[in-house]
Amino acid sequence: MPKRTLYSEDHDLFRESVKKMYAKELVPFVEEWETKGLVSREFWKACGDNGMLLPDIPEAYGGGGLDFKFNAILLEETALAGTTGPAFGVHNDIVAHYIHNYGSETVKSHWLPKMASGEAIGAICMSEPSTGSDLKAVRTKSTPVDGGFILNGSKTFITNGINADVAVIAARVGDDSGAKAISLFVVACNEKGFIKGNKLNKVGNRSSDTAELFFEDLFVPTENMLGEQGSGFIYMMKELPQERMSIAISCQAAAQHAYDLAVDYVKERKAFGKAVIDFQNTRFVLADMKAKLQVGWAHLDACIQALVDKELTTTEAASAKLWHSELRCEVVDNCLQMFGGYGYIEEYEIARLWRDARVMRIYGGTSEIMKDLISRSI
Structure with missing residues (x-):
């Protein structure tokens, strides 16, 4: 690997700490995770204990208050360790940022500290059985009711789908078929109506759990909408x-x-x-x-x-x-x-x-x- 000038001494020290932690908590368990089809929750907790979750989220919400380069180091070292198991790209880089950038203060204060500690694992729910890269075609429907919305629909290919405790869901509000009807919601995965389906049997990335999810009359409070209605896309x-x-x-x-x-x-x-x-x-x-x-x-x-x-x-x-x-x-x-x-x-x-x-x-x-x-x- 060529010499790189992107990282500072602080980044290098963080990288060494990640390598040491991986040697003890990750590398010995890769084959076990591959067989079981998911990463242990104990590993996620260990990552939280070692300051490896939500590194670029402000400290006020339990994060590291650092820059994205620390996230990049985690991604690099995970790949260099030969595994795709712990989906930091989803948990740290996607779900946490949706919640931080668009969530209410209540939502941020509730979920981000739990995600930073490893108590809660995040999933992003966009892809559907008939909708992959064409996100404008999302069919999961959100119907307004008193105090919130009722979600019905399904998602597939959801990384962390089995382990997930919190999910960001893309759903359509109203009958408009265009992108302006799509909104985003934060949902606890143990809510009534949030159903975890089969863990998908993939060709590769086997230690990274991927699942089908179903929403059957899932109630979501109004304050759990991310940002403004219709701005999801x-x-x-x-x-x-x-x-x-x-x-x-x-x-x-x-x-x-x-x-x-x-x-x-x-x-x-x-x-x-x-x-x-x-x-x-x-x-x-x-x-x-x-x-x-x-x-x-x-x-x-x-x-x-x-x-x-x-x-x-x-x-x-x-x-x-x-x-x-x-x-x-x-x-x-x-x-x-x-x-x-x-x-x-x-x-x-x-x-x-x-x-x-x-x-x-x-x-x-x-x-x-x-x-x-x-x-x-x-």
Whole structure:
């Protein structure tokens, strides 16, 4: 990995503390979480105890009062540890920010401290069985009643869906079919009418619990609406760049981790009487990946700084998500090839990294959607 100038000494100290904590609380349990299909709540509590949750949320609400670079370090180190399990990108970077940016003082004071301690795990509920990247087509309906709203509908592909204690839900108020009818609501997941369905059996990202959710006459108090009625779609568009940057960060670090594993393997593995790395093709493929990773880190750091400075555009975030997710798939696939048959065996970590990579080109907006967004700026 090239030397980076993005981070300060404080960031470096935080990174070292995360690595030490992961060595004790994360790495030994990855296989167990993969088998069970979710991360233990004990790990989330340990993260809270170690100041790893909501790092860029103000201290008044239990957060760290720091900048997004601390969030980025968590995403990087999680990927470098070889897992996608603890979905910090959802909990820290998305749900907490919706609540902080648009929630009432009551909602913020109630949920953010619990999320910062690990007592409450967050989920974002946008995707539906018939609605993925086209968020304007959300069908979950919210009907106004005395004191609040009644929600009916369903969501799918919801990260943290099983573990979640608090959810931000996109729903349509009224009969208008356009984006102006969409509003956002904060809901406790133990409320009557909030039903957790099946934990989805995914190809990869198995330790990150993903579920179907159903809302049957779910009552939501008026004060639990985020921001203004009908502004939900606008809020989602404002928050998506940070979500896509979170994905880009994880992808870059995961690609680097796969590369590092492959380099170690080809130096030890022998074929035809010599180390696999001694073959010219191996060295050329590694050199190509190393060059692309170098470019990737430079681009990523520029985007992170732009995000911290509130200068990152929607187009730049889409470009980052597109480029780094495609890079991750390319690098991981090339690295698996270097392992030969062993790369296709589950006991080898590279197999898991390969499985986990594919969805990155789908969620947070497909590569095709990213290209369409980018093309609008041309």
